[in-house]
Amino acid sequence: MAVRQHRDALSAARRSSPLTIWLSRHASNCLGALGRIARQPFASFLTILVIAVTLALPASMHLVIKNARSVSGGWDSALDFSLYLKPGVTRTQAERLADIIEQRADVETVTLIPADEALAEFKAQSGFGAALDHLAENPLPHTLVVRPGSAMTGLSVTLLNEELANLPETDFVQVDTEWVQRFLVILDMLQRAITIGSLLLGAAIIVIIGNTIRLDIQNRREEIEVTKLIGASNAFVRRPFLYSGLWYGLGGGTLALILVGYGVYMLDAPAGRLAGLYNSAYRLLSLDLRESLAIIGTGVLLGLVGSWLAVARHLRRIEPR
Amino acid sequence: MIQVENVVKRFPGGQEALRGLSLIVDKGEMVFVTGHSGAGKSTLLKLIALIDRPTSGQVLVDGQNTRRIPRRRIPAYRRQIGMVFQDHKLLNDRPVFDNVALPLVIAGVGRREAARKVRAALDQVDLLRKEKQPPETLSSGEQQRVGIARAIVSRPKLLIADEPTGNLDPDLSLEVMRIFRRFNEVGVTVLIASHDIALIDQLGCRRIRLENGVVQQDDEDEEDFVADYAENLRPDGRPDPWP
Secondary structure (H helix, E strand, O other): OHHHHHHHHHHHOOOOOHHHHHHHHHHHHHHHHHHHHHHOHHHHHHHHHHHHHHHHHHHHHHHHHHHHHHHHHOOHHHHOEEEEEOOOOOHHHHHHHHHHHHOOOOEEEEEEEOHHHHHHHHHHHHOOHHHHHOOOOOOOOOEEEEEEOOOOOHHHHHHHHHHHHOOOOEEEEEEOOHHHHHHHHHHHHHHHHHHHHHHHHHHHHHHHHHHHHHHHHHHOHHHHHHHHHOOOOHHHHHHHHHHHHHHHHHHHHHHHHHHHHHHHHHHHHHHHHHHHHOOOOOOOOOOOHHHHHHHHHHHHHHHHHHHHHHHHHHOOOOOOO | OEEEEEEEEEOOOOOEEEEEEEEEEOOOOEEEEEOOOOOOHHHHHHHHOOOOOOOEEEEEEOOEEHHHOOHHHHHHHHOOEEEEOOOOOOOOOOOHHHHHHHHHHHHOOOHHHHHHHHHHHHHHOOOHHHOOOOHHHOOHHHHHHHHHHHHHOOOOOEEEEEOOOOOOOHHHHHHHHHHHHHHHHOOOEEEEEOOOHHHHHHHOOEEEEEEOOEEEEEHHHOHHHHHHHHHHHOOOOOOOOOO
16 A cells, blocks of 8 residues: 555656756765865865975966066067267268168167267266266267067077178177076076976876875775665766865865965065165066966866776776675 | 576686576566575576676576676666665665665656655655664664665666575564565565575465575476465455465
8 A cells, every 4th residue: 555655656756857967966976075075174185285285386486487587578678789880970870770770670679879868868877977078079979779579599699790790880789688598598498397397296196186086985985886786877986086086176276376375475575675676666476367277277177187097997896796 | 577597607716606597587476586505596686686697598687688788788777676685785874865865866866756755665664764864773674674665766676685684583584574575566576585494484475496506496386386376466455475
C-alpha cells in the first residue's frame, strides 16, 4: 500500500528543467568545494599563500621593469643629436639646413636653437648674466637639435651621426645615446628572463595545486568509490575537485595582488623621496586593471590545469572492487 | 531479467571463482543465491553490476549484454540497478537524507523532486524521522535500511544485495528481508546473495545454491517449490508469507 502511494507521489512530481538542474548542480559543487577549503582553514591558507607568493614574484619583477621603462621614457631627449654649426654660418643658412635634414626619412624633428636665444638662455640660467654682457660678440654658434625617428637601431644611429658630421656646415656633433641604449637592452633582457622564470613558476603552481588535489582525492577515496559504485560518471566525480583547484587559483591570484599592492604601498614614499632628490614628481606605477585581471586569471587557469592533471592521473585508478 | 550463460571468471592468480555458471532469473522474481564463502556468490553479483567482467561467457541484464557495454557507459548502466552491500557503504560525512539522495543527485534529478523521492524511500524503510542524523549514529539494522532506501530511491527494476544481513542479528535480518519482499511485491526483481540458510528457509523464495563456481542446486527445478513460490507471490493481499 505504502509503495503505491510512493509511486503516485513520484508521478505527480514536477520535473525541473535540465538547465536549472545543471546550474544548481554546478553551484552546489562550486560552493561545496569552497566549504571543504574553509573547513581546513590553516592548510588551505598555506596552499593559497604558496600560490600567491609564486604569482607575486614575477608580477613584482614585471612592475620593476615597467617602472624602469616609464622612468627612462623621459630620457628620449638623450637620444637627440646636437649639431653645432660652424661660426660663419648665418641664421638663414641654418634654417635652410634644418629644413633639408628634417626631410630625411630617419629623422623625426629638427629644432633650431639660434645663437642669440642660446646666449639669452645661458645668461638666464648660468648666473653669469652681468659678466656675459661685456662680451663684444656672441661666442655661441647656431645649434640644430636633431631627433632621430623612433625605429632607429644602433647601426642607423651611427650612420646618421656620420652623415651629419660630414656636412660642410657642421662644426661637430654631440651624441649621448650609448648608455641609454644599453639600459634599454638590459631591460629587454630582464623582461625575457622574467618571462622564462614565470613559466617555471607557473609549472610550480600546477604542481602545488596538483599535489593538494591529489591528497584531497586520497582523503575522499571511500566517497569516490561509493559514488562510482552507485553510478556516478567520471565527470561527476571530477567536478568538485576541479572547483577546488579553481578556488585555490582564485585565492592565490587575489592574495598575490594584495601582496604586490602592499609592496608598492611600502615603496611609494621612499620612491617619492628619491624622485624628489632628482627634482621629479615621479610616482611608482602599480598594476593596472588589465594586469590585475591577468594575474587572477593566471591563478585560476593554473588551478584548473593542476587539478585536472591530478584528477586525470588519480581518479581513474579508484574503481570499486 | 538476468541471464547468465556459461560464465567463467578466472582471477590473475589462476584460481577460478566461476566455472561455467548458467542461470536465469525472470522479471519480478525474488531469488537467493547461497553457498559457502568462496562459492562465487559475490563474484556473480559483481559481474551483474559490472564491477568486474567475466573471463568467458556472457551476462545479460534486462536484455542488455553486459559484454557490449563500454567502460564509459558503465555509470549509466549501474544507475538502473539498485545495490545493497553488507557493509552498507554509507557516507558518514553527511546525513541520512543526503546519503539516500545521492543516486538522484548523480542522475541530475531536480531538488524538489529528489526531496520527495527521498522522503518516500525513507518512509518505505521507516526511517523518516532520522533523515537528519549521520549514519554512524544509527544502529546496524537502521544503517542497512538506509542502504536499501538509497538502492530503491531511483526505482530500479533490479535490486541486488550482497550479504545484506551479514552483520545483523536474526530479528533485524528478518525485518530487512521483509523490506526486500515488499519491493519485490510491486514488481522489482530481487537477487540476494546470502549464506544464512535458516533465514532463507523462513522466506520460502527460490534458492540457487552455488558450489565451486557452478550451480549445485536450483529450487526452480523442483515443482512443488514452484507452486509454493507462485502462491507466495499472489498480489491479492494475502497475508505475508512470514509468521
